[in-house]
Amino acid sequence: MVALLAGAPALPLDEAGKYVAGAYVVFLVLLVVYVAIMAAKLQRMERDLRDLAGFAENRANGETAAPGRGSEGQSISVSSGPSESRGGGR
């Protein structure tokens, strides 16, 4: 029982304890940094998907509104689309 308690982290930190804690902290930090990087990627992906959805919607609207319009006209109206949806979506 004493041996078990001797291994528990609740003891006052002697020299060895600091190093062991340091090693585990490094591991944890690396893991969390990785999660943070993935989170940033996910955020960018969400923003891009939102833009794309807006773009697709605008294009669909543009087509139903004026089916006879040429492609040049469509792209002009559409290019303002993503920025609109960005403002509207928040």
Next chain:
Amino acid sequence: MTNSRVAFRAILAKDLRGELRSPQSLPAMALFAVTTFVVFRFGLDRTSLSGSLASGVLWATLLFAALLGVNRLFVAEREEGGFDAIRLAPIDRSALFAAKAAALFAYLLALELVVVPVFAIFFLDSAAALVPLVAVLVLADLGLAATGTLISSMAVQSRARDLLGPLVLLPLVVPLMIAATGASEPLLAVGGPGYHRFSGWLGVLCLYDLVFLLVGYAVFDFLLED
């Protein structure tokens, strides 16, 4: 004779003839090595070397001189369309690997023929170690030739090709260098050549050579795919 063997001999002959006619790599490598010896003499502030120091200086210098040769190995192929020629020819493409590795092996041997005696003159007290050293040199050159050819063939097709070859090659040849210096160190000991673990180190060198000659030969086909 099979087509591949004809191709092998042709490529090897072309390379060796080219180097003999207008020597570019070999003089540069040799000069580089000898100058490096001078740098070591002053950097270490020693006029005679033995044991681990001698082994280290010799092999580090040979390695960096070899890198010069490795960098230039496929330049002609790249500039004159040699890769395309091999792709079109009805031969085993690994013949190019074999020929280039053989050429590089020959360059390294030629380099050592000049540089090692210079090293002995500069730093060694007796030439007794040179004879057994030949075995180590030959085996290490085989390994350098295999890995150098493999890496150089990829580096030459990239940007920053002069940088990429040495960058990737250096860690790759660390085991080779460990074995070569491990075998050389007792050979260059003060009292005369010793053979502490000599066969073991030669065994490691042989294993290294075998593995990378096989790997190089096996993957080279995929390297040349278009």
Next chain:
Amino acid sequence: MYGKGLRQLSIATVVALAASLSLVFFYAPLDADQGFIQKIFYLHVPLAITALVGFVVGGVFAILHLRSGDRRWDAWSYVSIHMSVIFGVAVLVTGSIWAKASWGHWWVWDEPTLVSFLIVFLMYATYYPFRYAIEDPERQGRYASVFAITAGAFVPLNFIAVRMAQSLVHPRVFATANGGLPGSMMFTFLACLAATGLLWITLVKLELTAKSASGQLKRLRRALDAPTPGGGSRIAPEVS
């Protein structure tokens, strides 16, 4: 579908990590020689083994890529190596901390496994500039596979050479920790190894899923003829 099973994997990983960490600190007995410092091994060694296996696995995926020409194997190979390099950073840092705690220096050349690992890490660190230097994506994938196979063959050779180079004066320190481990320590160690392995697999899958998702995004963008923003990785293989 790279994301399939990712949730179950993550849950399993969390459970395994929690269980093995508890074992380390509440169950495993104190080592007679090293004392509390030995606890670092339960982290450092499984990370190292996982990273090394990961490198070899990356080589296997590379062989599959070359033989089949299917670019997805290249993605698996790249991510395996990438994750193992990250784990490798953790191995070297925890190894350095252990060295400082045991020997008083932040690095020791006497420990052959650690030194071998450093060399392997240096080798695979060149994977990124190597990929980056090759512009054609298809060629990049092929060359990267050759690299992965070559480096995979290099790993065991490296360990053999470094081990042989060890002077016989300094005994292998890991031997005292791992050789003849009492049952409770071995059990804890194996639990940590399993947890670390699970973590590696989960993170690899996570990374591949993210890559695949961004690949699908590109595909969608192309289908819609939408304007593309700049950027995008030049070295990582495309997954779609």
